[in-house]
Amino acid sequence: MNHANYNRTKHRLIALSIAGFLALNYPMLSLFDWLELKLGIPVLFLFLFGFWGFFILLTAMVIENSPGEER
């Protein structure tokens, strides 16, 4: 795989990681800190697990769409 592609994937992953860290910390989290049930599940739990799953999905997509082998 060529260097440019590797760098592209690398930058995407770093951006994703930063976005994840920001979304899962104060003050973003405080937006979901209200005591209410949605679909029978507390809103905070729903956001945390939902975003978590979404984040994993994005990571998988970025990585699996990049060519593998040598860097």
Next chain:
Amino acid sequence: MGLAWQWIVPLISISYLGLLFAVAYFADSHSGKSSSLINNPYVYALSIAVYCTSWTFYGSVGRAAVSGVGFLPIYIGPTIIAAIWWPLLGKIIKISKGNRITSIADFIASRYGKSRGIAAIVTLIAVVGIMPYIALQLKAVATSLNVLVHHLQFGFSDEKFASPWGDTALFVAIILALFSIFFGTRHLDATERHEGMVAAIAFESIIKLLAFLAVGLFVTFSLFDGPSSIFKEAFNDPQLIDLMGFSALPGGYASWFSMTFLAMMAILFLPRQFQVLVVENVNENHIRKAAWLFPLYLLIINLFVLPIAFAGNIIFPNGGIDPDTYVLTLPIFGEQQWLALFAYIGGLSAATGMVIVAAIALSTMVCNDLIIPALLRFQLLISEDLSRIILNIRRGVIICLLMLGYLYFRLIGESYALVTIGLVSFAAAAQFAPPILFGIYWKGASRRGAIIGLVAGFIVWTHTLLLASFALSGWIPESFLTDGPWGITWLRPHALFGLDIFDPITHSIFWSMLVNISLLVGVSLFDKQTAVERIQALNFVDVFEQGAKGGDAYLWSGSVSTFDLKRLVARFIGPNMAEQKFSNFIKINRLVLPENGQAPSRLVAFAEQRLAGAIGSASARIMIHSIVKGEEMDLEGVMRILDQTSQVIEYSQRLEQKSAELEAATQQLKQANTRLKELDRMKDEFISTISHELRTPLTSIRAFSEILHDNSDLALEERQKFLGIVIKETERLTRLVNKVLDLAKLESGLMEWNTVQIDLIQITKDAIDTTSKLFEQRSVKLEITLPEKPIMLYADQDQIQRVIINLLSNSVKFSPEGSGLVRIGIRREVDGIGLEIEDNGPGIVEDEKIRIFDKFHQVKDQSGENLLGGSGLGLAICHRIIEHHKGHIWVESEPNQGATFIFILPTTKPKNS
């Protein structure tokens, strides 16, 4: 309850451990082959899940039951950093493979100049820091065993709670120690990887996941009607509703943040994680899949934590049951004894996995970085075959580690929840993050900086967390916490310098990271690195760059015989293995061993690496040093060699380049010279020709003029005839002179060009008209095949017409009189369009084809005074004109088959020319 649970449970536990051992044995027997069980990303991801210990299995529910989402940062942190594993971890693994790194202490020591001191410090921090974690596992296994048996035996009645075996934790510690020894120290070659252990860990990861999911599904869908029914019931309970927001989280958002950060560091730098992630990694590309599979594992295993926690709080409302045990007690409450047993096996898996890997990782570090260096220093290693001794040392270390863990458990175990103990260990592991992360991205990070940063960070950790935990459990007077040591209030462990806005973990992380990072950076900026440090820094930071490796070989300048070297390595990895590795290396690298038995420096470097695999880089360096005679080079020596070498290489490269340039220039000069000689010769010929050509008309002009001058009585008719000859010869002279002038103009670029859109067909017809008289004179036939439609080009009309006339008159001249035949037609090529003019004259030999376009060149066999273009300038002028239009002109001919002259002009509009 008729079953004798107090015997069944231990029996099943032992059998389960036996099964694990079988898995490990099976994997080991396939290790290193293509059928290797662990050579795939799925097993790799599962082995990383050793991160989920009994803390996850029991502690998450316990923490969720009192703080809601407070357990989550420990799993969200790894998810976030796993996204950048491929670049980050990939680099660490690449470095480790290149340097045969066996542990995290080895990694840090190797980066900072293979220093024994720093390896020992890292090892000490790791041992002290991980001790609470091992204690946590002992506590979890012992508690779960007691709780399970008690409740299976007596249900939830008020029977007195007592362990049927006395000190359960001690038994657990002993069994786990034996088990770790079986797993980690079976091999005699003492190399760094343990495939059997990895397979067993992966297997355990599956078991604990299935067990937890089974409990989760049972609690959620059998005891309740799905998660929403649990949450709805909790929502109406004023005590439980608070757990659904952030208010229940002690320390609030700051604690959330610091725990996320801690987990991000811990997943990489806990010694056991480093072991499975880096040391046991088979293929770097496995990281790609693991980077999302492992977070997915974390997500799934945490899915039912909140439902179980809330269900437990609803079912056991009065705090009679420890929330840490809900995973066991809820199935028993639902009268599912076998499910409870399965859950217990899951918890056992989680705990044993962690203990085994941690014990192996730590024993490697203690053995390689503390004990062997000490033995070497005091010259206690005299035996020839040391591989057995090393293994025995590791076994002893494992037993000591487990006993220390047990001691810590006895000291403070009862007073802490599982999660809090675990976080103390995380905070210790986080101290390794600055030296590693700075070390692999910043060449300037120095050994002294790393040591001072590490030690300072560790002291802060010890003071704010470890000693504080002793104080909390009563081993140190409580005033240590409330008033500070010796009554110094600004040294209070949970409020250093009066900073009391954080929870203890955040507080400790803040201060320890602050001193660690700032001292590492600060000291490094004012430090001077040694040669080894600089070379290792380069090897680490530039690991992906070609040619970064190789400075190592310069380090050994002394002399040692190959025999001694091999014998030394054999002592640690066994004679057969040593023989095999050496001959392989010599064969692969095509090393030529000198006659006198001296080992080449590359072989010495190789031996050092092999040794590093067995006893760590720092000790390996000492061992090699002990047998190499002569001094290891100092900083200046090494750098001088490196510099000189690179200078010489550069110089010789420049020289080579220069000589290549010189050669090319010589070649060009030669060609130019040949050409000049040719031109010179042609010029001489031309001058003689042109003199001849000029003299011929001049002679006749002069002769006839003299006749006219001397004979005034000449008849008018004759006088007219002579004057006619004079005029004709003068015209011929004028044409000749004009041609010479034209060529000179063309050559000097003074010619004025009038480029417009022209019709090639029309011009050709005009040219044919102009030359028709010539054709008639020599009775040469002209065949014209031209299209009706105009062909538009951008060119100078007069000049192109001149070319056509020139070519036509040439063809007439060379065609035989009477039977001559000239054909003219259109020629199309890829790069343009033009004319071809064919005659049936004598043709042109191969040699002449190019040279006829040279100025002064005259076709050799030309003869006859009447040839108009005999000056050798006509074709040269044509050539210049066509060249100016960016077209080309050439001739196709076979001797005696006639000749075809072709010129092609581009069809595109020229840019201002």
